Amino acid sequence: MRERIPPRYVTRRWAARCLVVVVVAALFSPTVVAAVTPPDRPALERGTIERPANGTTVIAVQGFKVGNQTREKKPARLVGVGPNGSVEWVYENDDEWIPWYYDVDPLANGRLLITGVHPNETVVTVWDPETGETAWTERFDFHDTHDVDLINGDQLLVANMRNYDETTGNNNDRILVYDRSAGEVVWEWRFRTHGYNASGGGSYTGDWTHVNDVDRVGPGEYLVSNRNFDEVVVVNRSTGNVTMRLGEDGDHDVMHEQHNPQLLRGENGMPTMLVADSENDRVVEYARTNGTWTRTWTLGSIDSLDWPRDADRLPNGNTLVTDSLNHRVVEVTAEGEVVWEFYAPWGTYEAERMQLGDEPGGPTIREQNATGVYNVSGSAGLTPGTGDSQTFSQWVDSTTAGTPLAGPGSRFAARWSHITPWVRPVWLGSWAFAAAAAGVALLLGWGTVEVVIHRRALGRRMRNAVAGVRGTAD
Structure with a gap:
């Protein structure tokens, strides 16, 4: 007999x-509204300009391309920005579609050395902003490369990552020097032959070292x-020895998956390292004394x-x-005050002052008598997270701070802020995306x-x- 359920x-x-x-319905409504009113192409905008920059700032914008997402929404490009925040030029290489841009280096002759990546190919280009002409291009069958520098006149210093050889079972992540005149690699240094454990870092058969930067420092x-x-x-280069090391695998208090370090020399030649400590959402500087x-x-x-x-x-x-996922570049004082700011979506990767050359360097923090911990202040706040308005991840972090959930809350906020921008449509805000995610979770729970x-x-x-299927089969 069928079970009767009380009407109440x-x-x-x-x-x-x-x-x-x-x-x-309420949770999904912001997504619906945003979907039917998509924005125009991400805008290039000046932020805080307290004083003009000393020359043109060139910004490499990584962009993002996957599946049916188009470059129009998350464009890869280079942008030349004038001292007062005006756009002087935009480079997108109309002759060749590049889905990702990474390193850009100003050269002494006013040209730019640009590193771009196709799927499974690295494209290195020298381009002249004044004439708009390409001087030369080199191509490498490297899956992914974030940094290439021009050294010794006509040689390229390359950080070669994601270099697993399925035939030999070896990971050949390396730094190398390629001679353009000879058309061959004339020197290389492989991580696996210099004491690096296959169980460390990332996946040995995939992105093991993610060596993302190499610079000639002497x-x-x-x-x-x-x-x-x-x-x-x-x-x-001569001995193959590591002569200086900062950090170690898994010691995230020092730094966590960093990018683009700069070696400075302080008073009496003191080695000083300035590092974009990416996963920790900060910039740090270290000085080395007595080892x-x-x-x-x-x-x-x-x-x-x-x-x-x-x-x-x-x-x-x-x-x-x-500041990559805030899609901006800022010049800050030693105390963290923004004096120059420019927004360039999507996913800024590197910036240089063209007239100063590649990573010119300057006084260390100790030489400026400004050691300490500072937050960034004075932003125009044109996108949530850079001014007074908070993103969802910032709200989670600030809400859980000082509570027993501070640790998990901070870790969740960091992962959310680093991962969701890559999957969130550019037309959907941080809070709307969080609401939609909550809606999906509620539907699954229901x-x-x-x-x-x-x-x-x-x-x-x-x-x-099942019985019916069996009966039919019989």
């Missing part, structure tokens, strides 16, 4: 269902950023920076910071509850269906 219970159940429907001395091992090292590194400066937190990937000390003592409540009836239907 049925009424309550349907009331609960109606409530869930209303809540889900005769035969190369500064290397080994992101997935949380370390920066100096490699001697020990001491952190002398911390700039920013999740409340003011979102995955910074470049920090360069300028001759005036300020620091030029590329569906699970309905399955549990009706498990007996569902079981009977499944058994009857």
